[in-house]
Amino acid sequence: MTLPLLLILLSLLAISLTFKRKRSSYLFASISILFVFATGKGWIYQLLTPSLELKPRLEAPQWAESNVIVVLGGGLSRWPENDDLSSNLWAVPRVMEGARLYHRCREQGESPKRVCKLLVSGGDPLSLGQTEAEIMKRELQSLGITSEDILTEDQSRNTFQNAKFSREVLQLWPQARVFLVTSNVHLKRANLFFRHFGIGSILAPADSFAGVKSWKTFAYMATLTDLALHETIGVLQYHYYNMTGKNPPPLAVIEN
DSSP states (O other), X not given: OHHHHHHHHHHHHHHHHHTTXXXXXXXXXXXXXXXXXXXXXXXXXXXXXXXXXXXXXXXXXXXOSEEEEEEEOOOEEEXXXXXXXXXXXXXXXXXXXXXXXXXXXXXXXXXXXXXXXXXXXXXXXXXXXXXXXXXXXXXXXXXXXXXXGEEEEOOOSSHHHHHHXXXXXXXXXXXXXXXXXXXXXXXXXXXXXXXXXXXXOEEEEOOOOOOOOSGGGHHHXXXXXXXXXXXXXXXXXXXXXXXXXXXXXXOOOBOO
């Protein structure tokens, strides 16, 4: 989101220069420089993160008799050596956190009848030939989780569809307590969508992207700012679609 905004500012600057509007040129040049500086230094990121309600790591979950840990896909990467696919930079922490919670669920219970399931959610939005759910399931199996305990949702192409199609799977587990695993900056928007489809969940952030004040991390902070802007706009878009009737009516939320 930061690049389009910067391109808009530079376009306005170019128009001002073309028509020899000195005051406008100085204004848009100053705003462009300030925007780049504020992005790279993390000022915009620090401004946006309070509204995203970042969560601490879920260290002591309260398990129920039946539990489903939902892990949202974050994208795939293709390996050039053998054309293989794996979870990308944003998705790997989600897979790891889902596996950690699953093993906690299996090991920390007093009840031998406790049910612990993982639901991996993600289709193939980039037409890579394999779904995110398929790849995440394979990775979770490599972490010692049996195929029988991994549920899949492989139709979704975005977060809203993650929630919509996950609900169809979760309806088979009506008494289950749901744990929602995704990136910390993504968690608020994902939770809004899941609650829209009647799914109350315990939030489990998969990562913690902390801001770093250093010139060496200028590009890193710009990346975090881009993520925070994307999520902030996504939350605003969700509320706008609700007000204008573009979203289906929300369902009653079930908390287990």
